[in-house]
Amino acid sequence: MAVSDPDLLVVDNLKTHFQVPAGIVKAVDGVSFSLPRGKTLGVVGESGSGKTVLARSIMRLNVASNALVSGSVRYDGQELLTKTPREMQSLWGVEMAMVFQDPMTSLNPVVKVGRQLTEHVRHHLGVSKDEAKQSAIQMLRSVRIPEPEARFDTYPHEMSGGMRQRVCIAIALACGPKMLFADEPTTALDVTVQHQILNLLAAQQRERYMTMIMVTHDLGVVAGRTDEIAVMYAGRIVEKAPTAHLFSQMKHPYTEALLRAIPKLERPKHTRLDAIVGRPPDLINPPKGCKFSPRCPYAQARCHEEEPTLMAAEAAGHSYACWYPVGSEANEKALSDNLAARLPQALAAVGEIEATEEVPGAVVAAGENN
Amino acid sequence: MAGTGKAHLRTDADVLLSVRDLVVEFPARGGVVHAVSGISFDIARGETLGLVGESGCGKSTTGKAILRLPKATSGSVQLGGDDLTQLSNDAMRAKRTDLQMIFQDPISSLNPRRTIGEVVAEPLRVWGPKDEGEQWKLVSQMLNAVGIDPDVARHKHPHEFSGGQCQRISIARALVMEPELIICDEPVSALDVSVQAQILNMLEALKKKYGLTLVFIAHDLAVVKNISDRVAVMYLGKMCEVSESDELYANPAHPYTRLLLGSIPVPDPLVAIDDEVAAEEELPSPINPPSGCRFRTRCPLASEICEVAEPQMRAVASSEDHFVACHHPLVEVVP
Structure with a gap:
C-alpha cells in the first residue's frame, strides 16, 4: 500500500x-x-x-x-x-x-x-x-x-x-x-x-x-x-482556524459577535450582553453579497453586493470570508464610518442601542422605546 | 445537599414573595415523587432570584407551585399579605393577574390559531378595560416595549414569527397585566445565542422600567448569573445554597455548586479541562431519595453524619448574603 x-x-x-x-x-x-x-x-x-x-x-x-x-x-x-x-x-x-x-x-x-x-x-x-x-x-x-x-x-x-x-x-x-x-x-x-x-x-x-x-x-x-473550528453561517463556512487561534485572532465579524453574545461566568452580574442585531437569514432568499452583511456592524457597500470567499489569513490553516476582517485598519474605519452614519448594527455593537430582531432602516434611539 | 433551615431568609428587605416549607409531591407508580421537599425563600421587591439545578431538581415545579400550577402539597406562599395556598379558586384566579409566567418554548406557548393582537389582549379581555380601543392601546404599548411593531404584528399569527420574536410576544402578554412577579421558566433555553442575548438584555431593561420582580429558572449557570441578583441552587427537591450571585460564583460553598460550576464548558481554549473520564453515576430516585443530605451519594466529601442528619442552612462567615446547607462546606461558615 x-x-x-x-x-x-x-x-x-x-x-x-x-x-x-x-x-x-x-x-x-x-x-x-x-x-x-x-x-x-x-x-x-x-x-x-x-x-x-x-x-x-x-x-x-x-x-x-x-x-x-x-x-x-x-x-x-x-x-x-x-x-x-x-x-x-x-x-x-x-x-x-x-x-x-x-x-x-x-x-x-x-x-x-x-x-x-x-x-x-x-x-x-x-x-x-x-x-x-x-x-x-x-x-x-x-x-x-x-x-x-x-x-x-x-x-x-x-x-x-x-x-x-x-x-x-x-x-x-x-x-x-x-x-x-x-x-x-x-x-x-x-x-x-x-x-x-x-x-x-x-x-x-x-x-x-x-x-x-x-x-x-x-x-x-x-x-x-x-484541533480546528469551522464557523458556519447561512450554509457556508465563514471562518476556519486552529482552535486556539480562532479564539485569539478571530477575523470574521460573525465569529466575534457570536463569542461576545455568550454570557461569561467571570463577568459580574447584570453585565450587558453584546447582542447581534437581526436574526439568521432566510435560506430561500438569502441577502445579496455577504450573508451576514445585514447584521454586521462593519458592513460597507461592497459587502452588500459582493460575497467574499474564504481567503487565507497570515497564520497557517486560518481562513476567513470577509472584506473588512476584525483587527484590520479597514475594519476600524468601517466601524467608525458606520457609527458616524448611525447604522443600528454598529450602534448595537458598541452598546448605544438595544439589538432587536428587526433590522430597522432608520435609527431609533435607545431611550425612545423605553 | 441539603437542607432545611431558615437562616437565609430575609428579615430586613422589602419582601414581595415569601415561600415557606414548600412541598410538592406527585403520586407515581411505586410511591410518591418528592419533587420539592420543604424549601423556603424570600424575594425582595425588584429583585431577580435565579433558580438553578439539573433536570429533576424541582426548580420548575417550585416556580409552578407558586402559581398553584399544580397546587403545593403543603407549605405557604405569601405574596403581598395573601397566602396563595389558602385562597379560594376564584380569589386565586383574580390574584394571578399579579403573577405571570413565561415558558421555555415560545412557539408552543402561543395559541397558533389566534392573531398576535388577540393573544396579547387575552388577559385584558378578562381583567382589563372593556373597550377594545383601550385594550389595543395597552397592547400596542406593550408590543412596542418588547421591540415588536404592533401594527405589523396585530393580524399575524405566531407561525409567522421566529422563536425569539414569539418569546418577545409572550413577554408582552405577561407584562400587559402589569404583574408584580414574573416567573420565567427557562425563557431563553430554546433560543440561539445571538437571540438569547437580545432577550436577556431586554428583560433587564423591562425589569428596570416596570419595577418587576423576577424568578428566573434556568439550567445554564452563566445565563442565571448574568441576570440574577441572588441565586438559589437546588438538588433533588432541596435547596443547597443561596447567595448573592457574584459571591456564589466566586466562592461556591456547597460541593454540588462546585461540581456544577466545574462542569460548565468555558469558551476559552486556554482554560484547562479536567478530562478524567468518570463512570456513569446512578442518580438517586426522587421516589426514594437518600436519607440525610440528598447529595451525599454523589458527594466526594460525604461522611457518616451526611447519612443521618439533614444539614441546616448556615451563613457563610465571609459574606453578608451567602448561605449553605452542608455538613462539610467548602468555606468557613458561622456555626
Whole structure:
C-alpha cells in the first residue's frame, strides 16, 4: 500500500439544496475543507446555519427525496457522493459512524440495548452471537457503564439520558469506525453529564486514533476539545482556524459577535450582553453579497453586493470570508464610518442601542422605546 | 445537599414573595415523587432570584407551585399579605393577574390559531378595560416595549414569527397585566445565542422600567448569573445554597455548586479541562431519595453524619448574603 494521504476527508464545494414549495433552501451552499487523520474539527453555528445538514450530507444520511446534493466528498480516497445506497451501508458503522443529539429517540425503545449493540456488529463483522455479546459488554465497559452484563438486557427507558448517550456512543464505536460524527452530542444533557460525555468522546478518540467532526452551537463545548473550528453561517463556512487561534485572532465579524453574545461566568452580574442585531437569514432568499452583511456592524457597500470567499489569513490553516476582517485598519474605519452614519448594527455593537430582531432602516434611539 | 433551615431568609428587605416549607409531591407508580421537599425563600421587591439545578431538581415545579400550577402539597406562599395556598379558586384566579409566567418554548406557548393582537389582549379581555380601543392601546404599548411593531404584528399569527420574536410576544402578554412577579421558566433555553442575548438584555431593561420582580429558572449557570441578583441552587427537591450571585460564583460553598460550576464548558481554549473520564453515576430516585443530605451519594466529601442528619442552612462567615446547607462546606461558615 502506498503512503496514505494525510487527509482522511476532503470535502469540495459541497452543496445540499432542498426543493420546497416556496423555492430552494440552500442549506449547505458550497462548503470545502479537508480533515487530517486523527484530528477533531468543531463545526459551530446557530440553528439553520447548515451544520447538521453538512454532517449528514458527508455521511449520505439525507434520505429526503427533495435533497439535491452536489460537489465532492472524498473519504480515504473514495468519492462518497457517487456511491450507491448499498455501498454506503457497508461503510456506515465500519468506516464512519454518528452520535446524534437526542439519545432518547435515537435508540429503538422496544428493543433491548444488547441487541441494538450487537446487530450491526454481527452484520458487518460476521461474528457469532456469543462473540458479539462479549464485545458488546466490552464496549459498554469502555464507555464506563456500571454493571455492563446486567445492562445488556435492559431497555433504553430504564436508563438515564447520560447512560443512553453512552450506549449510543458504544453503538457508534462498536465496529471500530475511523471517522466519528457527533451532532450536538450533549445538548439534551445536564451540564455535569455533558462534561462526562465530552471527556468520554475525547478519550475514545485518542485511544482509537479516530478522526472526529463535532457539530455544536456551543463555542464552549468545542473550545478545549478540538484541533480546528469551522464557523458556519447561512450554509457556508465563514471562518476556519486552529482552535486556539480562532479564539485569539478571530477575523470574521460573525465569529466575534457570536463569542461576545455568550454570557461569561467571570463577568459580574447584570453585565450587558453584546447582542447581534437581526436574526439568521432566510435560506430561500438569502441577502445579496455577504450573508451576514445585514447584521454586521462593519458592513460597507461592497459587502452588500459582493460575497467574499474564504481567503487565507497570515497564520497557517486560518481562513476567513470577509472584506473588512476584525483587527484590520479597514475594519476600524468601517466601524467608525458606520457609527458616524448611525447604522443600528454598529450602534448595537458598541452598546448605544438595544439589538432587536428587526433590522430597522432608520435609527431609533435607545431611550425612545423605553 | 441539603437542607432545611431558615437562616437565609430575609428579615430586613422589602419582601414581595415569601415561600415557606414548600412541598410538592406527585403520586407515581411505586410511591410518591418528592419533587420539592420543604424549601423556603424570600424575594425582595425588584429583585431577580435565579433558580438553578439539573433536570429533576424541582426548580420548575417550585416556580409552578407558586402559581398553584399544580397546587403545593403543603407549605405557604405569601405574596403581598395573601397566602396563595389558602385562597379560594376564584380569589386565586383574580390574584394571578399579579403573577405571570413565561415558558421555555415560545412557539408552543402561543395559541397558533389566534392573531398576535388577540393573544396579547387575552388577559385584558378578562381583567382589563372593556373597550377594545383601550385594550389595543395597552397592547400596542406593550408590543412596542418588547421591540415588536404592533401594527405589523396585530393580524399575524405566531407561525409567522421566529422563536425569539414569539418569546418577545409572550413577554408582552405577561407584562400587559402589569404583574408584580414574573416567573420565567427557562425563557431563553430554546433560543440561539445571538437571540438569547437580545432577550436577556431586554428583560433587564423591562425589569428596570416596570419595577418587576423576577424568578428566573434556568439550567445554564452563566445565563442565571448574568441576570440574577441572588441565586438559589437546588438538588433533588432541596435547596443547597443561596447567595448573592457574584459571591456564589466566586466562592461556591456547597460541593454540588462546585461540581456544577466545574462542569460548565468555558469558551476559552486556554482554560484547562479536567478530562478524567468518570463512570456513569446512578442518580438517586426522587421516589426514594437518600436519607440525610440528598447529595451525599454523589458527594466526594460525604461522611457518616451526611447519612443521618439533614444539614441546616448556615451563613457563610465571609459574606453578608451567602448561605449553605452542608455538613462539610467548602468555606468557613458561622456555626
